[in-house]
Amino acid sequence: MPSWFGRINKRIFNPMELRKGQRPVFRHVGRSTGETYRTPLDAHAVDGGFLFILVYGPGADWVRNAMAAGSAILELDGRDIPLDSPRLIPMTDAVTMLPTDVKPPPAPLRISQCLLMQESQ
Numbered sequence: 001m002p003s004w005f006g007r008i009n010k011r012i013f014n015p016m017e018l019r020k021g022q023r024p025v026f027r028h029v030g031r032s033t034g035e036t037y038r039t040p041l042d043a044h045a046v047d048g049g050f051l052f053i054l055v056y057g058p059g060a061d062w063v064r065n066a067m068a069a070g071s072a073i074l075e076l077d078g079r080d081i082p083l084d085s086p087r088l089i090p091m092t093d094a095v096t097m098l099p100t101d102v103k104p105p106p107a108p109l110r111i112s113q114c115l116l117m118q119e120s121q
Contacts, residue, residue: 025075049118082120
């Protein structure tokens with residue numbers, strides 16, 4: 001996705017989604033600000049954790065924040081799920097991990113990586 005669309009999404013559509021309260025929310029701490037941010041995302045449950053498809057690539061702020069902190073919180077169905085051990089994995093590996101009811105992103109989007117995080121013990 002083009003970076004300009006990501007900026008629009010971050011400032012206009014994400015706040016709308018947060019107000020609706022119907023999607024999983026990824027809570028993360030800013031690398032330089034130390035502030036807590038909330039980003040609505042699709043979270044796919046996989047063995048021992050969650051997989052996030054990187055529509056805007058690994059350079060998205062929320063991804064860089066999670067990688068730097070080594071942890072985040074997933075707000076899902078009224079509970080907070082602590083996550084740790086973030087790692088980028090190739091989309092080819094992620095496709096094999098996705099639940100059968102989740103379709104992989106269309107090839108024209110050229111998504112090459114996903115973020116995999118484990119539930120904290």
